[in-house]
Every structure is written in C-alpha cells, then in structure tokens.
Amino acid sequence: MRSVDVIVLGAGIAGISAALHLQARGRQVLLLDRGPAGEEASRGNAGVIARDGCIPHRLSASPMVLGAQALGLRSDAHVSWWGMRHHLPWLRAFRDASASVGVSRYVRALAPVQAAAVGEHLALARAANALRFFRPTGLVKLHDARDAEAAELEAHFARIYGTGYSELSSVELARLEPHLVARGLRAVYWPDGQSVSSPGGVTKAYARLFRERGGIIDTGDALSLTGAHGVWSVRASRGAVEAGTVVVALGSWSADLLTPLGYAFPLAALRGYHLHLRAAAGASLSRPVADVARGFVLSPMERGIRLTTGVELAPRDAPARPRQMAQALAAAREIFPLGSPVDAAPWLGARPCLPDSLPVIGPAPAHPGLWFCFGHADTGFALGPATGRLLAEMIAGETPFADPDPFSARRFAAGWEMLRFA
Numbered sequence: 001m002r003s004v005d006v007i008v009l010g011a012g013i014a015g016i017s018a019a020l021h022l023q024a025r026g027r028q029v030l031l032l033d034r035g036p037a038g039e040e041a042s043r044g045n046a047g048v049i050a051r052d053g054c055i056p057h058r059l060s061a062s063p064m065v066l067g068a069q070a071l072g073l074r075s076d077a078h079v080s081w082w083g084m085r086h087h088l089p090w091l092r093a094f095r096d097a098s099a100s101v102g103v104s105r106y107v108r109a110l111a112p113v114q115a116a117a118v119g120e121h122l123a124l125a126r127a128a129n130a131l132r133f134f135r136p137t138g139l140v141k142l143h144d145a146r147d148a149e150a151a152e153l154e155a156h157f158a159r160i161y162g163t164g165y166s167e168l169s170s171v172e173l174a175r176l177e178p179h180l181v182a183r184g185l186r187a188v189y190w191p192d193g194q195s196v197s198s199p200g201g202v203t204k205a206y207a208r209l210f211r212e213r214g215g216i217i218d219t220g221d222a223l224s225l226t227g228a229h230g231v232w233s234v235r236a237s238r239g240a241v242e243a244g245t246v247v248v249a250l251g252s253w254s255a256d257l258l259t260p261l262g263y264a265f266p267l268a269a270l271r272g273y274h275l276h277l278r279a280a281a282g283a284s285l286s287r288p289v290a291d292v293a294r295g296f297v298l299s300p301m302e303r304g305i306r307l308t309t310g311v312e313l314a315p316r317d318a319p320a321r322p323r324q325m326a327q328a329l330a331a332a333r334e335i336f337p338l339g340s341p342v343d344a345a346p347w348l349g350a351r352p353c354l355p356d357s358l359p360v361i362g363p364a365p366a367h368p369g370l371w372f373c374f375g376h377a378d379t380g381f382a383l384g385p386a387t388g389r390l391l392a393e394m395i396a397g398e399t400p401f402a403d404p405d406p407f408s409a410r411r412f413a414a415g416w417e418m419l420r421f422a
C-alpha cells in the first residue's frame, strides 16, 4: 500500500487549494477525485472574486415571495415541492440567517478571508502561469430600486470594512458599461474585486501546479475511505493509499461521505445553471454584472458571455429543468443586448451551502486526522485559495491568519448524539 502524509478528497477549487498549501508546508499529498480536476462547481461558476462586505444569497421572509418561488414564477430562486418537503428545517434556518443579525455574523466571519481572497488567488495564479485569466474588473450589482434593503446593508458593511463601493448615476454606469440598460434599477460598483475569464481554466492550472510540484493526482471514489487507529485509507485507480490525515473537500457531495460517519451536516446543494451567449453585434461587456433581484449574473468569459442563474432547490442529481434558465435569459435580454447561444444546452451544477452560508473549515470533532473544507456556498471560487491556506495552517499547527471559530464543524453538533468528541 502506498503511503502519503495527507489525502485530499475532491479536486475542486477547495481541495486543490488546500492540497497546494499543505504541499507548501512540506506534506506529501494525494489529491483524489472521481474524475478530472476542476469539472464541477469550480468550473461552472460566474468567476467573480468579490471583496469583503458582499452579503450572501438571502431568502425572503415574505409568504408572497416564497409562494412565487415555489411556483417557479421568480428567476432568483426556485424552491421545488421536493425542496419544501425535504429541506424545510434548512429553509427556516437559511431564512433566519438572511435576517440582518445573521448577515452581520456572516460578513464579520468572512471579512478577513475575503480580504485575502484576491491576493491568495494571484499568488497561485502567478506560480501556475494563469495570470492571463485574471482581470481587475470589480463587479457591478443591480438592485431593484423598490427593495433598498440589500443595497443599504452592503453599503453599511463596505463602510465598516473600507471596501470600495459607489452608487452609479446612469451617466457613470454608461461610461463603465455602455451597452447595459439598467432603467429603474439602482447600480452599485464594487471596484476592488477581480473576475476570471475561465474558472475551469484557473482551477485546472492550479491542479497542474500541484502536480508539477510533486503532488499526486489520482482517480477513485472518496466513499471507499476507511479509517482505524488514526490511519485512513482509500482505493485509488493505482491501488490503495493510506495517510494519517484526510481532508474532505467534496463540495456538494461532502455529506455523502460524512453522514454515514455520524456527521449530519445540513448541507444543501443549491443548483445553478450557466449558458454562454454571443453579444449582439457591436455590444460588449467588460465586467460581471449581478442582477440581485432576479438572481442572475452576466460575466464575460472566454467562450462568450456566461449567464448564470440564481438558486434552484431540487434533488441534487435530478435532470436539468429548463424553466429557470429561460426566465433568467429573458430578464438578461432586458438589460443587455444578447445574441445567440454558444452552448447547445445549459450547464448544471450545485453550490454546497450550509444554512448560515459559511463553510466548514477545521477538524472533525470525533475522528482524529479527519479535516473538513467544504460548504463554500456562492463564494467558493473566490475563497478556495484563502480557505485552503487557513486549513493548512490549522493542520500544520501554525497561527491561522483568520479566526477559524465561525467555521467550526461544532456549530452543527446538536444533532450528533452518536459521536463522542475528542
């Protein structure tokens, strides 16, 4: 049996970044995935690397809005009847976390990690020869002028954290994005963030860097993990591998491995779609634009303008449904002159999301040598390199650069009666 220091399960942005930071601390690391690196959410996202102060997806407390979402009448969120039935406690907890106290806790917890996000990405991108994907575009957010709350909250946090933030007049918006039509919408510019032209290209470049630095990438099923007496082993395509330390970075699939071990995380797979489109003749878009009320993002990418949808709460592995993308596309055409699609069909993926929208980063409370790095919700592409560093610092016994307490697995421990904690 082969032996390494650390096995990282899952080769998305979270797992690859953790593997690189552990490797930089002298660990021999094996990165295991069932398929090629960077093929799931880490490929299909909107490529926005937002700065601190941005607030997460929220769920309205209004019964009217919830009803419309359940009926599939709004593009920002589709909550299927299955979602209502199976995720009611999750939905309640998510809605509670959407209130201003929960949002404030979220922003405070993530601020130091988000502040490090761009720098951590650029350091990896420089080493991986991937700087060509990065652009200092910032982000434009469009808010429904009648719903001032989200914009007010963000303005408040941007002031606290000193993050660049400016309300744009129609003239200023036209100067920034001449082909955007935002009549009746409130436009806000976040200049400090970056975006990338290919999230999959970036993630795969980081995986190549890991391999070039001596890391091992292998395929295999993470669910083959077994552990006894502090030694963990998995079956990989080139034979079994053992290690004293295992990192679970399986994104929306993390609970498949952890629930049988006794960790009943309330992890939801918030599905989302993307479709690349051509810009209509003569039109161009220079930076990501997020329409907050209707839940979609338009992001210029290598393949065209990528339109990503809001959240769909449906069974993770159910077939794609066309409705939300159709709604988002109709809404997107109202604000930008889009041409024909580039892709034959929309891509479908899932954001791994806990009710407080914060990831779980840190040790498993009842299994020595087992570590968690998942649940990055809708900011995982941005945060992966920074949370990978945080996790590696914790595993190596260094002083972590950010307070890891808000990300502790123990915040969900109320339902884990079966486990005896260390």
Ligand SMILES: Cc1cc2nc3c(=O)[nH]c(=O)nc-3n(C[C@H](O)[C@H](O)[C@H](O)COP(=O)(O)OP(=O)(O)OC[C@H]3O[C@@H](n4cnc5c(N)ncnc54)[C@H](O)[C@@H]3O)c2cc1C
Pocket: 009, 010, 011, 012, 013, 014, 015, 032, 033, 034, 035, 036, 037, 038, 039, 040, 041, 042, 043, 044, 045, 046, 047, 048, 049, 050, 220, 221, 222, 223, 249, 250, 251, 252, 253, 270, 271, 272, 273, 274, 308, 309, 349, 350, 351, 352, 373, 374, 375, 376, 377, 378, 379, 380, 381, 382, 383
């Ligand atoms: C539509 C959409 C738009 C988004 N936009 C943004 C954005 O603009 N900015 C941002 O920061 N974030 C965004 N996100 C969120 C971001 O994409 C995710 O948070 C992030 O990619 C999660 O990374 P991950 O590595 O945890 O998961 P993933 O990238 O999903 O990786 C998990 C890996 O685990 C592997 N795996 C699963 N099961 C097994 C198994 N049994 N055995 C072996 N391997 C297994 C999978 O193959 C996969 O490679 C968006 C997400 C979506 C869906």
